[in-house]
Amino acid sequence: MALITIEEGILKEREPRSGDWPVFRLGFRPFYLLGAAFAALSVPLWIAHLYGWLKLFANVTVGWHAHEMVFGFGIAVIIGFMYTAARNWTGLWTPRGKVLAGLCALWLAGRAAMLFAGTSAAALLDLAFLPVAAFPLYQVLKRAGNRRNMMLVVMLALLAVTNAGYHAAALGWVMASPLSFVEAAILIIVVIEAVIGGRVIPMFTRNGAPGTEPVMDARRDRIVMGATVAAVAGFALGVPSPLMGALAASAAVAQATRLLGWKPLATLRHPLLWILHLSYGWIPIGFALLALHAFGIVPESAALHALAAGAMAGLILGMITRTVLGHTGRQLKAGRIEMAMYLLIQAGAVARLIAALGLDGGGTIALPAAAACWSAAFGLYLAQYGPYLFSRRIDGREG
Secondary structure, three states: OOOOOOOOOOOOOOOOOOOOOHHHOOOHHHHHHHHHHHHHHHHHHHHHHHOOOOOOOOOOOHHHHHHHHHHHHHHHHHHHHHHHHHHHHHOOOOOOHHHHHHHHHHHHHHHHHHHHOOHHHHHHHHHHHHHHHHHHHHHHHHHHOOOOOHHHHHHHHHHHHHHHHHHHHHOOOOOOOHHHHHHHHHHHHHHHHHHHHHHHHHHHHHHHOOOOOOOOOHHHHHHHHHHHHHHHHHHHHOOOHHHHHHHHHHHHHHHHHHHHHOOHHHHOOOHHHHHHHHHHOHHHHHHHHHHHHHOOOOOHHHHHHHHHHHHHHHHHHHHHHHHHHHHOOOOOOOOHHHHHHHHHHHHHHHHHHHHHHOOOOOOOOHHHHHHHHHHHHHHHHHHHHHHHHHOOOOOOOOO
16 A cells, blocks of 8 residues: 655656756755745735735735635645655656746746736636646656545645635625635645645654554544545535534544544654644644634634644644655754744744634734744745755755
8 A cells, every 4th residue: 555655765767867956856846945935925924914014015915815825835835745745656757847947937926916916817827826737746646547646636626626716706706705715725735634644644653753653544544534524525515503513523533533543642752753743733623623613612713723824834844844854865853943943833823823712912912923933934944944955965866
């Protein structure tokens, strides 16, 4: 049974030895850089506009912020991860060189359009990226006969649909809030995280914390994923509140049980592991908050930010450090910089949850603090890992 791992694999097609830039040799390199840089810059820009400290761009609204965190930052990292993973799953090359550079240019054009252009032009450029980026992944998986991971292409297609819904609502073509489509996209990403996390986190734990035996049970995982998908579908379909509360609570319990089976306490001495366990822990927290929201106890924003600022951002930071170390030939070991990044991203998630719950009084402390922690985490990533991503592998291998 194939496991999703992007640190080892049987590579069939050899990389041509040419004078190409190392940054365009494999998908993780440019997209991790772009995603981290965008994350570090866009959140302070949003906060500055929100509090009236800066008024440069008319497009910087709450809709822009929500959309760009998912379809800008999140999608960039997901595509970089999937391109790199698919290279290892199949042994076939995903986009590299000029093709990869062109995809990055298309992503950048979308970000520029969302910031500067009118609604129609922004929609046209932004909507182009996901289908264009997903098609090479589909081709590679189809050529290799890798049906098991085709589900991830389906997830990308669903994200493209929600992105189209966002722009249709923004243009007034559908009678719905644009933010509702971003919220649906966050939950689709949670499903992707649950699928990939269920394959790699127990494996990484077993390999990185000797003597640990994480529970991996196919039947239990089917139940967990069933409960998760049911809660996501219920949210997207707008089922009655009592039913939504029950579905979300079931997903929270199922995900928490799954995580406990992976032995998270055994990872406390291993930062590259505990960041994944701790970040995954925001998934059951998010579903629990979603259940509380269904019963009118907490705002919906609290649940969605637990899933986005907690789970998505934490898992992204954990994976983009681990995979860069592995794919540049470095030892899988976290130092002080990694520890600082991990603590900052978690502190930012807690602060953002406090702000969403309205626990900071006037609301002028927790939100800027969350933004500062977030930007500092990704700024440290760029300072430490940028040189790795721009340089050739230190072991002389391809990638």
